[in-house]
Amino acid sequence: MSLSAADAWSRLLDRARTELSDHIVETWLAPLQAAEFAGDALVLNAPDQFSVEWNERRHTALLESFAPVALGHPIKISLRVQQERLQRSQMDLFVPQKGQEQSTIEPEKQPNNVTLSSLNDRYTFETFVIGKSNDLAAAAAMAVSQAPGKTYNPLFFYGPTGLGKTHLMQAIAQEIVRKNPQTRVTYITTEQFTNDVITSIGKGAMHDFRRRYRETDLFLVDDVHFIGGKNSTQEEFFHTFNALYEAGRQIVLTSDRPPSEISKLEARLASRFAWGMVADIGQPDLEHRIAILRRKAQMDHLEHTIPDDVLHFIADHVQSNVRELEGSIIKLLAYASLKHRVVTVDLAREALRDKLRSSDGTPVRAERQDRMGTIQQRVAAEWGVTVEGLQSKTRTKTLTIPRQVAMYLAREILGLQLVEIGQAFGGRDHSTVIHSLERVAETMKESAEFRGRVERVRETVRHSA
DSSP: OOOOHHHHHHHHHHHHHHHSOHHHIIIIITTOEEEEEETTEEEEEESSHHHHHHHHHHTHHHHHHHHHHHTSSOOEEEEEEOOOOOOOOGGGTTSOOTTOSOOOOOGGGOTTOTTGGGSOTTOSSTTOOOOTTTHHHHHHHHHHHHSTTTSSSSEEEEOSTTSSHHHHHHHHHHHHHHHOTTOOEEEEEHHHHHHHHHHHHHHTOHHHHHHHHHTOSEEEEEOGGGGTTOHHHHHHHHHHHHHHHHTTOEEEEEESSOGGGSTTOOHHHHHHHTSSEEEEOOOOOHHHHHHHHHHHHHHTTOTTTSOHHHHHHHHHHOOSOHHHHHHHHHHHHHHHHHHTOOOOHHHHHHHTTTTSSSTTSSOOHHHHHHHHHHHHHHHHHHHTOOHHHHHSSOOOHHHHHHHHHHHHHHHHHHOOOHHHHHHHTTSOOHHHHHHHHHHHHHHHHHOHHHHHHHHHHHHHHHHTO
């Protein structure tokens, strides 16, 4: 019995899932569609030319190697651009489509949730895109939503701005309220808490203040690092924390840094913040950024309006945070509507020129060389070695680790080819570079201290651009 094109592709895709990461499969292979299968030739439709070229370079040979086992005989795989694309009118890009209207929680179902209205309905687990940089935080958030006050209490998220801390925090609230609409939720920023303390002291209403905060079931506080140095606020926060914790109420906090690094934070609070789970959220890699943009396009019913090659272009050149990625989409669509033009890579380059690193979206050669030197200098300074040592053939541990970090940052920030990176570090081959990139990524996931050092260098390099 001969296999259909869809069956053949399904078998190869299943095998790919055992050999490649979920991010790579979902980003590059899952969008491909089986078109024709005859004898020893499988034709796959790709969403755009970028996808065709990328998969031909990276994945076609690997997929073909799976065929003898998965299909029983060798095959050749070819890719082509799928021509059929439905297009949504660009004049209505910002008009909610049928079935797109945002849902809201009915007020009568939340009589005690006086602050629930401040939650964003789009911040749910379903809309949160999980990747290597946030998988631990997402898993902890989901666990808390299933057993509030029992698992990971408090739950403390930290990381740079715009990476999804608030999204996860609000997703917890949305899920808990969905299961139990009577849940009393308090969602505030540290600034709001501080202002409430000041106002209550001025009015002599601290009793009402304490009752209001200590009778909640779910206590969510954004940007808790701003509590540092505010003695009266810390005093009230300490007692509020204790009252809620002892009552088995769930506490979720976000910060731009771990508890131990919050400046002028009382030791007793720093200790309590770390009682439960402290989970960091890092910057997404390329595949993760593409997945985020795809999810954004799908949520707004724009997956056929914004081609994949445009999403790839944005993901490749906007690397700061998730908020910037989403902002780039909004700006691009607004620009397309105003100009009455179809969304293309050229239009994206034009619309987002202020966000890109040069006119073509990548640093020019001279700039890349200068910035490579900057990366090497910053890494060398952080690890206490010399640039010459990083470029040498020496393989001592004191040089190997910072050299790997410098390679990682050169790939991430400059988008250099493996060969180019290898040449900049003593003529090393591409396999050495690949090993270095993988090793740094693994160590960043395992060690918060190491990740902090890498991110510190990354920021100094970007600020020097």
